[in-house]
Amino acid sequence: MTTLDFxxxxxxxxxxxxxxxxAVGAGLLGIAGGGAGAFVFLRKRAxxxxxVTHATLPGVAxxxxxxxxxxxxxxxxxxxxxxxxxxxxIGLMAVEWISAKTRLGxxxxxxxxxxxxxxxxxxxxxxxxxxxxxxxAGLDTFLLGSxxxxxxxxxxxxxxxxxxxxxxxxxxxxxxxxxxxxPEYAATLGIDVRRTDLAMMxxxxxxxxxxxxxxxxxxxxxxxxxxxxxxxxxTDRVDRLILISAAIGGVSGYTGAALSAAAADMPTGPIIVLxxxxxxxxxxxxxxxxxxxxxxxxHRRFQHRVHLRQGLLALARGEAIxxxxxxxxxxxxxxxxxDGVVTQDGRGAAGRAQLDETRWTTARRLRADDPxxxxxxxxxxxxxxxxxxxxxxxxxxxxxxxxx
Amino acid sequence: xxxxxxxxxxxxxxxxxxxxxxxxxxxxxxxTVSYGEKPAVFSVDARFPSGSxxxxxxxxxxGKSTFLKGALGIVRCLAGEIRFFGRPFKETRRDVAYVPQxxxxxxDFPARVIDVVMMGLYREVGLFRFAGSRHRARAIECLSRVxxxxxxxxxxxxxxxxxxxxxxxxxxxxxxxxLYLLDEPFAGVDAATEHAIVTVLKELKAAGKTVVxxxxxxxxVSAYFDRVMLINMRKQxxxxxxxxxxxxxLQATYGGRLAASQIDELRLGSA
Numbered sequence: 001m002t003t004l005d006f007x008x009x010x011x012x013x014x015x016x017x018x019x020x021x022x023a024v025g026a027g028l029l030g031i032a033g034g035g036a037g038a039f040v041f042l043r044k045r046a047x048x049x050x051x052v053t054h055a056t057l058p059g060v061a062x063x064x065x066x067x068x069x070x071x072x073x074x075x076x077x078x079x080x081x082x083x084x085x086x087x088x089x090i091g092l093m094a095v096e097w098i099s100a101k102t103r104l105g106x107x108x109x110x111x112x113x114x115x116x117x118x119x120x121x122x123x124x125x126x127x128x129x130x131x132x133x134x135x136x137a138g139l140d141t142f143l144l145g146s147x148x149x150x151x152x153x154x155x156x157x158x159x160x161x162x163x164x165x166x167x168x169x170x171x172x173x174x175x176x177x178x179x180x181x182x183p184e185y186a187a188t189l190g191i192d193v194r195r196t197d198l199a200m201m202x203x204x205x206x207x208x209x210x211x212x213x214x215x216x217x218x219x220x221x222x223x224x225x226x227x228x229x230x231x232x233x234x235t236d237r238v239d240r241l242i243l244i245s246a247a248i249g250g251v252s253g254y255t256g257a258a259l260s261a262a263a264a265d266m267p268t269g270p271i272i273v274l275x276x277x278x279x280x281x282x283x284x285x286x287x288x289x290x291x292x293x294x295x296x297x298x299h300r301r302f303q304h305r306v307h308l309r310q311g312l313l314a315l316a317r318g319e320a321i322x323x324x325x326x327x328x329x330x331x332x333x334x335x336x337x338x339d340g341v342v343t344q345d346g347r348g349a350a351g352r353a354q355l356d357e358t359r360w361t362t363a364r365r366l367r368a369d370d371p372x373x374x375x376x377x378x379x380x381x382x383x384x385x386x387x388x389x390x391x392x393x394x395x396x397x398x399x400x401x402x403x404x
Numbered sequence: 405x406x407x408x409x410x411x412x413x414x415x416x417x418x419x420x421x422x423x424x425x426x427x428x429x430x431x432x433x434x435x436t437v438s439y440g441e442k443p444a445v446f447s448v449d450a451r452f453p454s455g456s457x458x459x460x461x462x463x464x465x466x467g468k469s470t471f472l473k474g475a476l477g478i479v480r481c482l483a484g485e486i487r488f489f490g491r492p493f494k495e496t497r498r499d500v501a502y503v504p505q506x507x508x509x510x511x512d513f514p515a516r517v518i519d520v521v522m523m524g525l526y527r528e529v530g531l532f533r534f535a536g537s538r539h540r541a542r543a544i545e546c547l548s549r550v551x552x553x554x555x556x557x558x559x560x561x562x563x564x565x566x567x568x569x570x571x572x573x574x575x576x577x578x579x580x581x582x583l584y585l586l587d588e589p590f591a592g593v594d595a596a597t598e599h600a601i602v603t604v605l606k607e608l609k610a611a612g613k614t615v616v617x618x619x620x621x622x623x624x625v626s627a628y629f630d631r632v633m634l635i636n637m638r639k640q641x642x643x644x645x646x647x648x649x650x651x652x653x654l655q656a657t658y659g660g661r662l663a664a665s666q667i668d669e670l671r672l673g674s675a
Contacts, residue, residue, distance in 0.1 A: 042513065178523055182509045184478045185575075188502040189526050190494075236514050236559040374567070374596060375554075 006262030011255065019261035021155040022147040026214050026257035026272065027250045028162035030223060033211065034249025035169035036203035037224035038231070038242045042180035043197070047107065048095060049204045050221045051114040055091025056084035056208060057121025057217055060142055064128060075138070077154045081209045084217075088205050091117050145216030145269030147257055154213060161210040168203055169242065176200055177238050214257065215269035222273040223249060230280035233287035252276035304329055305379050309353060311335075315342055316354035356381050359394055366397065426454050427490030429499075429583040429614040430475065435484035437467070437474040444470040447483070448639045452583075452616050457609050458631040459619040461649075463658050466636040468618040469505065469587050476502055476585065488583065498527065501581035503572050505588050511561050511568060518543050518556040520571050524578030546577040549607075551600050566597030573601060584608060586617045590624070602628055622662075625649060 011023070040049050063083025068074035091113050098109035125139055178186040179196045187193050204224055211220040231244035256272030288294045303325075311326040312335070321327055321340075330336045335346035342350070359382045364373055375385050383391045430452040437445045445467040452458050460468045473479045475486050477493055488496040501524070521543040522529075529539055547553045550570035555563065563571065569589055576584055589601050605615050605628070619625060625632055625645065632649045634640040634657040641653035654662060 174526065174529075178526060181513050181515065181520075181523070182504065184473070184504050184508060185502060185523070187478050188476050188497065188500065189523075190497045191526075232514065236561075237516060237519065238514050241514050374564070 004262075007259055009262070011258045018150065018152070018155075019147070019258070021152060021159075022150055022214070022261060023254050023257045025155045025158040025162070026147070026268070027254035028159050028166070029207065029211050029214060030227070030249035030251070030253025030272070030276075031246045032162040032165035032169070032203075032249075033207045033220075033223035033253070034227035034231070034245040034247070035166055035242055036200070036207050037249070038228040038238075038245040039169075039176045039180060039200045040204050040224050041228035041232075041245075042177070042238070042241075043200060045197075045201070045204075046221070046225045047110050048092070048201065049208075049224050051095055051110040051117075052088045052092050052201065052205060053208045053217050053221045054114045054121075055094075055117040056088045056212060057118055057142070058124055059083040059085065059087025060139060060212065060217075061121055061124030061128060062087070064139060065124070065131070068131065077151075077157060077213065080142075081157075081212070084209045084212055085205060087117065088208060092201055092205070141216070142212050143216050143218050144267045145212075145214050145219070145272075147214060147261055147268045150213065158210045158213065161206060165203055165206045165210075166246070168199070168206075169246075172196070172199055172203075173239070173242060214253075215272055216267075219269040219273045222276060223253070226273070226276040226280050227252070230276070230283040233283040233290045235289065248276065248279050252279065308333070309379055312346075312350045312353035313357060315346060315350035352381075356383075358398055359383075359391070362398055363394055428452065428487070429454055429489055430585075430616065431487045431490075432471075432475055433485045435471065435474050435486065436482045437470050437479055438482050439470075443482075443637060445474055445635070446637050448635065450633055450639060450642055452614055452631075454614055455609065455612050456631050457605060457615040457617070457629045458633055459617050459625050459629040460633050460635060461619055461622065461625060461657070462635040462640075466657075468635055471635060472502075472585050472587055472616070472618060476500070498579075499582040501576035501579040501584050503576045503584070503586040503589055505591070506565060506568050506572060511563070513560065515560050516556065517547065517552065517558050517560060517563070517571050520560060521546055521574045521578050524575040527579075543574075543578055546574040547571075549577055549604055550574050551596075564594070566593035569593050570597055570600055573604060577604070581613070583614045584616070586615070588618050588620060590619065590621060622654070 014020075037049075040046060060080050060083055063080050064074040066083075067076055067079050072079075094113045095106065095109045098104055098112070099106040102109075104112075128139060175186070175191050175196050176199070178189070178191055179193050179200075183193045186196075207224060208217070208220050211223060215223055227249040228241065228245040230248050231241050234244050235241050252272050252275045256275045257268060259275075260266040260268040260271045283291065285292055286294075307323065307326040307329050310323075311321055311330045314321050314326075315330075315335070321330070327336070327340070330346065331338065333345075334343060335349055336342055360376060363382060363386075364376060367373060373385075382394075386394065428451055430450075432448060432450045435445055435448045435450075436443055444465075448471060460471060462468050470479060474481045474484070475493075477486075486493065488500055493500070518540065522539060524546070525539050525542065544553055544556055547556055550573050552567060552570050552574060555567065555571075560568065560571065573586075573589065576586075584605075586605075590598055593601070605617070608615055609630075617629070619629070626649060630645060631643060632645055633642040634648065634653050636657045636659070640657040641648040641650075
């Protein structure tokens with residue numbers, strides 16, 4: 001069987017009980033990461049979550065050492081998760097304390113905490129290597145994630161915690177949205193901003209610790225950040241942003257886990273992150289709302305409208321046109337002939353543009369503070385904004401209609 | 405009869421006269437707020453009577469916004485006693501609406517105009533439920549009061565500064581509060597917006613609501629407001645425009661930063 005066959009099998013949950021379980025677990029993890037990450041992104045706390053994820057490493061190592069010294073299995077996942085959560089929480093508090101109580105900014109606090117905790121974790125991992133059972137510990141898989149040899153109990157634990165995180169996202173979406181947009185206003189409505197922020201970082205923490213096994217702590221932050229950033233290209237609404245972000249995270253987790261299960265020795269975390277990145281790149285390029293291509297097209301269309309309008313007004317005033325783009329647009333629409341002479345259509349369109357311009361000028365002078373006229377952009381015809389009666393009234397006020 | 409209820413007498417021309425003064429919408433005593441060890445607002449006492457429209461005026465960095473934020477508990481106060489309707493803010497949030505400075509938020513946030521106005525209905529919709537068509541109708545009505553009903557589905561990032569300011573005001577209107585605290589609502593807005601905001605504020609006053617506004621444009625104070633509080637870290641003057649908004653109080657507040665000609669321009673009468 002080729003790798004592709006294995007991949008398709010894993011993708012359709014035919015690749016055996018274990019890899020099916022891992023794929024579902026990773027999918028749920030991705031959904032939780034995308035959902036929680038949406039708030040982290042909106043609150044602009046991506047760097048803080050990076051510090052938190054790196055701060056898990058010493059907790060993993062210390063939990064292993066304690067469990068091994070107590071004579072148990074040092075690799076027992078719930079124990080490792082508890083340890084990582086504890087040290088990540090300490091890291092988070094350290095960042096908050098440094099930025100609140102000293103004159104250092106949050107960026108400096110993040111840099112310090114991230115590197116110190118990660119360094120401590122690496123030293124502890126080396127210590128573990130010298131211990132009796134250390135060589136088989138395989139703790140280094142927590143750095144980049146692995147799905148090989150995952151136990152069913154572990155997969156169930158990851159899936160359950162992922163479901164809890166998703167439920168929390170749904171429950172807390174309104175206060176978190178308020179705090180992310182306007183924390184001071186949210187506070188006057190009685191929302192506890194500090195606690196909401198804590199809940200948000202708590203969510204990120206849950207995703208981090210359950211993602212340790214599959215994605216690994218170095219890259220888990222990508223599962224919090226890439227999905228919402230990609231989702232932002234598709235929508236201007238928070239509720240949809242959360243849904244799309246969760247979907248992108250879920251698909252990345254699921255296909256990434258399936259792919260790494262199919263190809264031996266493929267690290268799971270980096271694969272998942274690369275798939276998420278591919279979706280980000282596609283969104284960036286092709287989203288009709290905020291994608292690069294759509295923006296370029298919109299800009300071009302707008303530019304053409306401006307040139308057309310300028311060209312028509314110039315024709316109406318009998319001015320010469322030198323701009324090549326303007327000439328091309330007028331010619332393509334049959335408003336001028338190839339030799340630059342105005343056609344019948346062109347004269348009519350120019351007259352209408354001039355009339356519209358006069359109407360706008362008069363309306364804006366007479367009714368300076370009418371909010372309807374705020375829709376003036378120099379391009380939209382006024383009869384598309386005012387009613388026929390209003391336009392007729394306006395025409396009776398015009399200084400001297402210049403059109404025929 | 406509940407202890408809160410009051411007897412009301414109606415005069416011959418239909419005005420209501422309360423037998424007992426209603427609790428003051430906002431009363432502050434000794435309010436002190438400090439950033440680091442430099443006080444921004446120092447021991448300010450102030451009362452904002454029911455149904456009044458007060459401008460908080462002072463030079464840049466005089467603690468005008470900080471005063472509002474301190475009263476609302478957004479920034480922590482070093483000292484001071486704050487009463488909203490005679491009670492702590494916690495118990496009276498429902499009756500207080502705050503309009504922050506427009507520049508205090510990121511307008512590229514993924515939200516439509518209607519979403520922002522619906523934030524004012526947060527307490528009504530409840531923590532976990534979804535907003536319904538009834539809430540949407542309320543939000544649209546508030547938007548139309550500021551002339552923005554056509555913009556309900558517009559992304560907030562596409563609005564002009566004045567339109568953003570009116571969306572913020574509509575959000576506060578959605579709260580249907582008794583006391584409105586606005587931070588620089590006229591800063592950098594166009595004439596249409598200024599007109600729309602003044603109209604709404606005067607409607608609020610006519611409906612018996614209380615308005616407090618951080619304001620920077622001395623030339624419009626007497627046209628828009630009936631009371632003024634001058635502040636420059638300490639309170640310099642407070643009261644009806646005629647008493648508190650004089651060349652002497654302005655000179656004390658601005659400490660010579662205001663040229664005599666500028667004061668003359670305000671046509672405050674002979675000094």
